[in-house]
Amino acid sequence: MLKPTEAMLYAGTLNAVTSDLLGRLEAKRRGSPSGQGLGDVASLLYRFALEGIASILFETRIGCLEPQVPPETQRFIDAIGCMFRDSVFVTALPAWTRPLLPFWDRYLRSWDTIFAFGKQLIDRRMEELAAQQERGQEASGYLSYLLACGHLTPTQVYGSVAELLLAGVDTTSNTLSWALYHLARDPQAQANLHREVTGVVGGQVPDVPHLAQMPLLKAIIKETLRLYPVVQVNSRVAVEKDIIVGGYLFPKGTLISFAHFTLSRDERSFPEPERFLPQRWLRAGAAPHHPFSSIPFGYGIRGCVGRRIAELEMHLALARVSGGVPGTRQHWSLCPGSRLATSSWLKGYSWLQVTSAPEKR
Numbered sequence: 226m227l228k229p230t231e232a233m234l235y236a237g238t239l240n241a242v243t244s245d246l247l248g249r250l251e252a253k254r255r256g257s258p259s260g261q262g263l264g265d266v267a268s269l270l271y272r273f274a275l276e277g278i279a280s281i282l283f284e285t286r287i288g289c290l291e292p293q294v295p296p297e298t299q300r301f302i303d304a305i306g307c308m309f310r311d312s313v314f315v316t317a318l319p320a321w322t323r324p325l326l327p328f329w330d331r332y333l334r335s336w337d338t339i340f341a342f343g344k345q346l347i348d349r350r351m352e353e354l355a356a357q358q359e360r361g362q363e364a365s366g367y368l369s370y371l372l373a374c375g376h377l378t379p380t381q382v383y384g385s386v387a388e389l390l391l392a393g394v395d396t397t398s399n400t401l402s403w404a405l406y407h408l409a410r411d412p413q414a415q416a417n418l419h420r421e422v423t424g425v426v427g428g429q430v431p432d433v434p435h436l437a438q439m440p441l442l443k444a445i446i447k448e449t450l451r452l453y454p455v456v457q458v459n460s461r462v463a464v465e466k467d468i469i470v471g472g473y474l475f476p477k478g479t480l481i482s483f484a485h486f487t488l489s490r491d492e493r494s495f496p497e498p499e500r501f502l503p504q505r506w507l508r509a510g511a512a513p514h515h516p517f518s519s520i521p522f523g524y525g526i527r528g529c530v531g532r533r534i535a536e537l538e539m540h541l542a543l544a545r546v547s548g549g550v551p552g553t554r555q556h557w558s559l560c561p562g563s564r565l566a567t568s569s570w571l572k573g574y575s576w577l578q579v580t581s582a583p584e585k586r
């Protein structure tokens with residue numbers, strides 16, 4: 226896993242991308258018939274997350290948050306969506322259906338588009354790095370690190386980068402969508418968060434040291450991930466020896482699955498498990514729970530490598546969205562008539578609106 230100190234290096238990059246997100250949200254609000262509707266926030270957050278991870282990996286912007294998304298970026302975004310949709314069919318349907326139904330070919334074509342896009346950006350960045358080296362400049366950035374560490378062949382770098390691009394987008398954007406959804410339903414939590422953020426940063430753009438003083442902000446992300454762990458099941462095989470867990474014997478070779486969704490909604494660990502209660506993660510309001518009762522990023526050597534970047538990105542974005550413009554308090558609410566049940570329902574629907582009012586002192 227990337228160390229917190231290393232992830233901190235990306236705060237400037239992520240803040241620049243967050244500024245563009247705020248710009249898009251404001252433009253959407255102004256452009257809506259009511260002057261308050263935000264339209265499909267989940268899809269915008271998806272583009273935000275893609276822009277964030279791409280700008281870290283390639284140290285370049287790919288235009289996901291521009292009013293007109295560049296066509297090749299749009300093709301890449303569409304290919305990811307298509308690949309995920311078709312993955313359900315290609316996994317469930319038997320192999321003999323592949324020549325007969327459209328899913329398999331389309332699934333492969335989507336992957337080709339994803340890899341080609343990643344390869345093009347990597348190749349461009351490699352050329353820049355080579356030119357920098359020739360000029361005697363020191364190379365920086367994640368990609369130069371991957372290339373210079375010497376453990377990976379160029380083909381493996383292409384594969385790893387495509388994996389990071391995919392693993393780092395739906396994960397953070399769905400979590401942010403759900404966090405905003407719950408805040409929109411909970412005016413008190415929203416007001417408390419606004420107070421916390423503005424109390425720490427005033428009108429400044431938050432940076433890593435500020436985040437350390439925002440326990441509620443972090444609790445909101447933890448609580449959102451408890452309710453909606455983006456990876457619902459993790460599995461491990463006990464390869465070395467028989468093991469005993471909770472008094473049950475698992476012989477060597479057993480596949481053990483960890484059902485995040487079920488475990489993090491277990492009322493023995495989290496009373497009123499279906500409720501969004503960020504205060505359960507704060508020292509003052511916390512009831513003790515087992516440290517493994519909610520581990521949305523997995524654990525151990527194969528735990529999420531992007532955890533620190535993901536947390537930084539989500540914390541910065543939520544802090545900026547909640548802080549609003551100095552002197553103005555923004556109120557987030559669900560559009561009347563919104564009926565939402567799962568994260569995929571959030572996408573494609575206009576469900577969030579925002580009103581602004583002068584801040585009461």
Ligand code: HEM
Pocket residue numbers: 278388389392393394396397400450454455456459460521522523524525526527528529530531532534535
């Ligand atoms: C809310 C955000 C995220 C959550 C909840 C999440 C969760 C997870 C989980 C549960 C795993 C499997 C861990 C295990 O098997 O123990 C995982 C793996 C992984 N994650 Fe994340 N992730 C998030 C964001 C990200 C981001 C932003 C990136 C990229 C920068 C990323 C890259 C990866 C990669 C590459 C793996 C595979 C690691 C391996 O197999 O060794 N994730 N993630």
